[in-house]
Amino acid sequence: MGVGMGETLADEGVTLALLVDRAAAALGGVDARREAEALVAAALHIGRATLLAHPERRIAGEALARVQDWIGRRARGEPLAYLAGEREFWSLPIRVTPAVLVPRPETEELVACALALGGDGERAIVDLGTGSGCIALAIAHERPHWRVTATDASRAALGVARANAAALGLDHIEFLHGDWYAPLTGRHFDLVVSNPPYVAEDDAALDDLALRHEPRGALTPGGDGLAALRQIIDGAPRVLRPGGWIVLEHGADQARDVAALLVARGFTHVRCAPDLAGHERVTSGGLPSNTTGLP
Numbered sequence: 492m493g494v495g496m497g498e499t500l501a502d503e504g505v506t507l508a509l510l511v512d513r514a515a516a517a518l519g520g521v522d523a524r525r526e527a528e529a530l531v532a533a534a535l536h537i538g539r540a541t542l543l544a545h546p547e548r549r550i551a552g553e554a555l556a557r558v559q560d561w562i563g564r565r566a567r568g569e570p571l572a573y574l575a576g577e578r579e580f581w582s583l584p585i586r587v588t589p590a591v592l593v594p595r596p597e598t599e600e601l602v603a604c605a606l607a608l609g610g611d612g613e614r615a616i617v618d619l620g621t622g623s624g625c626i627a628l629a630i631a632h633e634r635p636h637w638r639v640t641a642t643d644a645s646r647a648a649l650g651v652a653r654a655n656a657a658a659l660g661l662d663h664i665e666f667l668h669g670d671w672y673a674p675l676t677g678r679h680f681d682l683v684v685s686n687p688p689y690v691a692e693d694d695a696a697l698d699d700l701a702l703r704h705e706p707r708g709a710l711t712p713g714g715d716g717l718a719a720l721r722q723i724i725d726g727a728p729r730v731l732r733p734g735g736w737i738v739l740e741h742g743a744d745q746a747r748d749v750a751a752l753l754v755a756r757g758f759t760h761v762r763c764a765p766d767l768a769g770h771e772r773v774t775s776g777g778l779p780s781n782t783t784g785l786p
Contacts, residue, residue: 504551517566533575534558568700581629590647591623597766601740602629608736619685624652631661644670672726686740691716724752734780746771
């Protein structure tokens, strides 16, 4: 006789194999099986290899209740990263809460571009709208001799970012509270990077169950989705040193608009790099070395 997912099996428990089957059935979708394995492994604090090697292991009591709770919450759209409290980014464990966006693999292209443009010398870099801090943390991890500053208008987000920096032992990152450039008066940098909100207000993607759990203000600035990008591009020449660079993540259909905004603001060598899926996702531009006194 089968056992319903909500029943308590304090004595005999449920096998790992059956838990994965139930999770996959509840989640559905093309990658349901792999996601189910990740969910069950994370909920039980075991590796995926252990999960697959011991499908007969029985789970009961609080551990079983936790897995069942996670299955239900994930089926209702709550991101697995929020359930687990962590997401890997640039091979670093990044703590996440509903106060910050879940780091995406495509954002690693922004980090790669920033590292390539910055070179190996000493640099001062600012990450605008840092959120979980994943971009600043990845760059600081790769370039410990760079001076890294990160800003965010959300105190809760900065709390998450600071905790991540402390956990990773990256104590050379300065975190400042404020909207975009507001906390940076009188300061200058060699590199500006940002993954700002860029989803258009009427984009159907915002109706996705998972996105409903993430901070909406970090997803969309409203309107056509370009407002934050316009503001960042407009202010960049005032904080960039001559010869400095700006690197921006944006929507897959916004590359041409972002490039045009950069050129109009005086940037040169504007180019776009594709993400892992081949979408134009990260655009960079350089401030001419003979630039002086841009308003």
